[in-house]
Structure formats: structure tokens, C-alpha cells
Amino acid sequence: MENEASGHSTADVSEEQEETDLGEELSSALSADFDFLGKPYYSRTYTAVEGLCDNYKLKIDTVRVEDVKDVKDVKDDEDDEDDEAVKDVKLEFAFPLHETYVKKIIASASQAPFGKGEEKKVDKEVRDTWEIEGSRVSIEPNFSYRGTRSWSHQLEFYVLPDVCKGLGVPLTMASPQLELYKMLIYEPGGHFLPHQDTQKTDGMFATVVVVLPSQHSGGEVHVTHAGSTAVLDVSSDSKELGSVLAWYTDVVHEVKPVKSGYRVALSYNLIHATPNKPVPVFKTPNPLTDDEKTSRLRTVLEKWSKKEYEFRTVEIQRSGGEVKQPPYYAYTLGHDYSARDLSTGIQCLKGSDAHKISLILPIAKENGFRLGLANLKYKRSGCADDLYRHEEMIEELREEERQRRIAAGEAEESIGDDDFDADACGTYSGPISMINLDEEKYYISNVVDLDGKALGTVSSAQDEEADGRKKKKRKIEEVEIKHAHWTVLPPDPFRDAEPDEEDYHHEGYMGNDPGDLTYWYARAVLIIYHERDEKEIVPLLTGN
Ligand SMILES: O=C(O)CCC(=O)C(=O)O
Numbered sequence: 001m002e003n004e005a006s007g008h009s010t011a012d013v014s015e016e017q018e019e020t021d022l023g024e025e026l027s028s029a030l031s032a033d034f035d036f037l038g039k040p041y042y043s044r045t046y047t048a049v050e051g052l053c054d055n056y057k058l059k060i061d062t063v064r065v066e067d068v069k070d071v072k073d074v075k076d077d078e079d080d081e082d083d084e085a086v087k088d089v090k091l092e093f094a095f096p097l098h099e100t101y102v103k104k105i106i107a108s109a110s111q112a113p114f115g116k117g118e119e120k121k122v123d124k125e126v127r128d129t130w131e132i133e134g135s136r137v138s139i140e141p142n143f144s145y146r147g148t149r150s151w152s153h154q155l156e157f158y159v160l161p162d163v164c165k166g167l168g169v170p171l172t173m174a175s176p177q178l179e180l181y182k183m184l185i186y187e188p189g190g191h192f193l194p195h196q197d198t199q200k201t202d203g204m205f206a207t208v209v210v211v212l213p214s215q216h217s218g219g220e221v222h223v224t225h226a227g228s229t230a231v232l233d234v235s236s237d238s239k240e241l242g243s244v245l246a247w248y249t250d251v252v253h254e255v256k257p258v259k260s261g262y263r264v265a266l267s268y269n270l271i272h273a274t275p276n277k278p279v280p281v282f283k284t285p286n287p288l289t290d291d292e293k294t295s296r297l298r299t300v301l302e303k304w305s306k307k308e309y310e311f312r313t314v315e316i317q318r319s320g321g322e323v324k325q326p327p328y329y330a331y332t333l334g335h336d337y338s339a340r341d342l343s344t345g346i347q348c349l350k351g352s353d354a355h356k357i358s359l360i361l362p363i364a365k366e367n368g369f370r371l372g373l374a375n376l377k378y379k380r381s382g383c384a385d386d387l388y389r390h391e392e393m394i395e396e397l398r399e400e401e402r403q404r405r406i407a408a409g410e411a412e413e414s415i416g417d418d419d420f421d422a423d424a425c426g427t428y429s430g431p432i433s434m435i436n437l438d439e440e441k442y443y444i445s446n447v448v449d450l451d452g453k454a455l456g457t458v459s460s461a462q463d464e465e466a467d468g469r470k471k472k473k474r475k476i477e478e479v480e481i482k483h484a485h486w487t488v489l490p491p492d493p494f495r496d497a498e499p500d501e502e503d504y505h506h507e508g509y510m511g512n513d514p515g516d517l518t519y520w521y522a523r524a525v526l527i528i529y530h531e532r533d534e535k536e537i538v539p540l541l542t543g544n
């Protein structure tokens with residue numbers, strides 16, 4: 001669509017060159033759905049070399065004896081302080097967990113209930129599992145191996161990155177947190193029928209289970225998502241090796257009965273840690289792989305970097321001058337961000353935008369491109385269809401009056417202008433649309449780099465030094481984007497959007513002029529340009 005924002009009417013310009021397709025190719029590469037990264041569930045066994053649980057010991061605080069009826073054999077050597085029926089026994093076990101150890105652990109465990117929220121039930125048909133509160137369980141380095149790092153280090157450096165990658169959790173977000181919920185022990189026959197996990201705390205979006213080294217067979221987890229089921233079976237190396245299982249909370253899962261041995265696991269809640277950001281959800285796969293999508297973008301940027309695309313030049317016939325396409329693009333993002341958000345740079349980005357830009361950034365950097373963020377405003381103004389609407393309204397009222405007269409048996413159904421007072425009907429106040437587009441303009445403001453620093457400013461220290469007048473000048477208002485039909489991607493991004501604001505003026509229906517209608521749309525954009533063009537680009541984007 002040709003538009004006023006170019007500053008020239010179509011009659012003034014003629015295309016001088018073949019249309020370049022950089023804008024089109026870039027738009028298509030950037031519009032790819034980069035969201036497919038993972039699966040709704042994940043499992044892996046850590047190798048002997050990785051030794052997830054080697055050199056660690058399991059430590060359990062047994063409960064106060066008086067609180068537990070069926071505690072079997074937790075008695076410690078240094079026995080009772082008489083009437084205080086309190087035992088604060090700490091049990092410690094090295095891995096792998098032998099049967100005798102597990103029996104001791106079970107002695108201070110209780111039957112795990114199931115159910116939603118407050119309503120918890122124990123029913124061994126549904127769930128036959130022993131459990132111990134997470135707060136009573138810890139894994140610590142075994143004293144004899146001094147160099148061993150903390151268990152939380154193992155979680156942070158092995159388990160969490162693996163699980164996030166497996167589940168496709170965008171890595172630009174602050175890492176989600178693993179919070180120990182329960183220790184679970186399955187004896188032979190132990191199982192849990194199909195269910196979904198409830199969200200136990202705010203921001204919880206997945207369950208992570210660390211299956212500790214303890215020999216068993218059976219106890220595989222069947223996970224079902226979108227109609228297909230997979231089996232997560234980590235029992236074969238369970239004697240020596242630790243494993244991890246994970247699934248999003250909307251995945252239905254079942255723990256099949258343990259056939260032999262003991263399945264001992266730590267269940268963790270995986271909690272989204274970034275405030276005000278959407279909780280990760282599993283995205284439906286897109287037919288193109290991520291690699292294909294990123295390599296398509298890489299190809300476009302490499303070609304652009306090597307100047308293999310022509311930017312457009314048009315001749316202004318009347319003056320004989322020339323208009324050149326500015327060498328940058330503004331690609332509309334999925335979410336909107338305030339100026340304040342943008343001042344934090346890449347950190348403000350939400351969900352799919354965060355993910356997309358984190359993938360684009362290294363490719364852009366490699367090829368000498370700079371990325372920025374900005375607010376984009378789009379204004380469309382034209383004529384309102386108020387005259388037609390008003391006319392329609394009068395027609396409807398006339399028809400109602402005609403029907404009334406027929407029903408009342410009044411002589412004539414035809415109503416002339418004279419016996420129907422249109423003025424008395426008031427003004428039309430229903431919905432109004434635009435019937436004639438007179439002008440459209442795009443404006444850009446708050447252009448920042450990915451650190452949130454305003455484009456064209458040198459450093460915040462220099463900002464401080466600048467006198468008031470200079471500062472004011474730096475405070476960039478809105479700059480009109482000339483040739484927006486070349487620069488803004490994807491083309492015509494607001495075609496199907498609802499306006500964010502609407503402005504309507506009319507003179508009253510007695511005049512013959514329709515009202516003026518203006519629609520405003522706002523979105524954030526990703527700015528992309530080659531570093532060699534920075535000098536040319538900055539004034540265009542900042543007005544300075
Ligand atoms: O033991 C497991 O692997 C999973 C247990 C489970 O599904 C649960 O605690 O909700």
C-alpha cells in the first residue's frame with residue numbers, strides 16, 4: 001500500500017530499480033515461529049562419568065517419634081532423654097541406597113496422599129507411595145570427598161539446564177528455581193495412577209523428579225500429552241546411576257508398579273522466577289526446525305552484510321532529486337512495552353519476543369548488525385461513515401413509524417419528509433467506521449539499544465554532565481518514519497488489529513461533511529541495522 005508517510009504522492013515517484021526483496025526475506029525469516037525448542041516431558045540418566053550423585057549422601061531428619069504412629073525402627077544408639085518422647089535422629093546414607101537403608105527411610109515416612117488442593121486422600125489403590133516432607137531431606141557432600149560441590153550446584157549446573165533445554169524453557173529468562181517438595185519411596189507394588197500435578201506454588205509450571213541410585217525394576221513413568229504417550233524408563237541403570245524426569249504440569253502421568261527393589265526419588269517443583277513474565281508453557285511444534293529457522297535468518301543477514309541486496313532509490317520527478325530507502329528495518333514485536341520497560345533493554349522482553357531476540361542476537365552480532373528496541377505508533381485518519389449511519393438510523397425510525405401506522409390502522413403507510421421530523425430523532429451515536437483513508441503515518445520513539453541505553457547518547461555519565469538544554473534536546477519525542485512502507489515489517493502490521501485509541505470529531509449532521517476519524521495503534525519494534533550505517537541511522541531514529 002502506498003501511503004502518505006513516504007512524503008510523496010505516487011504520481012511524484014517512479015521506481016528506478018528492480019524491487020529488492022531484503023525486506024520481504026527479512027520479514028519472513030523474523031516471522032518464523034522460533035518457539036519450538038522442547039518437548040512436554042523429559043528424561044535422562046546421568047552417566048557414571050558425570051556421577052550425578054557420586055560423593056553425596058542423603059540426610060533425613062526423622063520426625064518426632066510422638067507424631068508418628070507407625071514409625072518402625074528409628075531408634076538411635078544414644079537413646080532417650082526420658083519423658084521427652086522426641087527423637088531428632090538424623091539418618092545418613094551414601095549412594096547407592098541399599099535395601100536395608102531404604103527400609104529405615106520408610107520407617108520415618110508416611111503414606112503419600114493424592115488429591116486436589118486441600119482435599120487429600122490416602123488410597124493405596126490409587127497411590128501407593130511413601131513420602132517424606134522435602135524440608136526434612138537434604139543431599140550433602142560426603143565428608144570424605146572434600147572437593148565435592150553442594151547438591152544445589154549439581155542441580156543448577158546439570159539438572160536445571162538439561163531440563164530447561166528438554167522442556168524448551170527460554171533461556172533468556174531468569175533461570176527457573178527448583179524447590180524440593182517431597183521424597184518419594186516406592187516399594188515393590190508401589191505406583192501412582194494417571195493424574196496431573198496441581199500447581200503447588202505460584203509460578204510452578206513443571207515437576208522435576210530426581211530418581212536416586214537405588215536398584216529397582218518397573219516404576220516407569222507413562223506421560224501423555226496431546227493424545228500421545230511416552231514411557232520414561234530409567235530403571236535399567238538404577239543401581240548405580242541417578243536420573244532426572246520432568247514434565248509440564250498439564251502432562252498426564254502415571255507411575256507403573258515397581259516390580260522389584262525400591263524406587264527412591266526426590267520430587268521438585270520447577271518454579272518460574274521472573275516476575276511479571278508469562279509462565280513458560282509447552283508450545284506446539286512448528287514444522288521447520290529451529291536450526292532451519294535460524295539458518296534462514298543467518299543467510300539473509302549475511303547477504304545484507306555483504307551488500308548483496310539493493311536498497312531502493314526513487315527519483316522525484318518534479319525536482320529531479322532522489323529518495324533513498326534508509327538501511328534499517330523496524331520489525332513489530334508480539335508484546336507492547338512502555339518507554340520505562342524499554343529503558344531496561346532486553347530484560348523487559350516477554351515470552352516469544354524474549355526467545356526470538358535471544359536467538360537473533362548472536363547471529364546479528366556475528367554479521368555486524370546492531371539491534372535496538374523502540375515504540376512504534378501508527379496513525380490512520382480518514383472520513384467517518386457517520387452520515388451513512390445517521391441516514392440508516394433515520395430510515396429505520398421511519399420504517400418503525402410506518403409499521404406502527406399500519407398496525408394502528410392509520411390511513412397511509414407512506415411517510416413523507418414533512419410528516420417525519422428527522423431532527424427530533426437526535427444524533428446517531430452507535431459504532432462508526434472509517435470509509436476513506438486520507439492519511440497514515442508511523443512514528444517511532446524511545447529507541448534504545450539492548451542494554452536500554454537511548455540511541456545516540458554516549459553514556460549516562462555524559463548525560464549527567466550535559467546542561468539542562470542539551471538534556472532536553474536528547475529527550476526524544478516522536479520521529480516520523482518516512483517511507484514506512486519500506487521500513488516497517490511485516491508490511492502493514494496493523495491491518496487486522498483493533499486500534500488502541502480512537503479520535504472522532506464531527507460538525508453535526510446538518511452539515512454535509514462527514515466527521516473526521518483517527519485511529520492510533522501502538523506496538524514495540526525491534527530495530528535492526530548494520531553497524532556501518534549507524535551514523536546515517538541515528539538521526540533518522542532520534543530526530544537529532
Ligand atoms: O514418582 C514419580 O516419578 C512421580 C510422582 C508423581 O507423579 C507425583 O508425586 O505427583
Ligand SMILES: [Fe+2]
Nearest residue numbers: 195196197253
Ligand atoms: Fe504427579
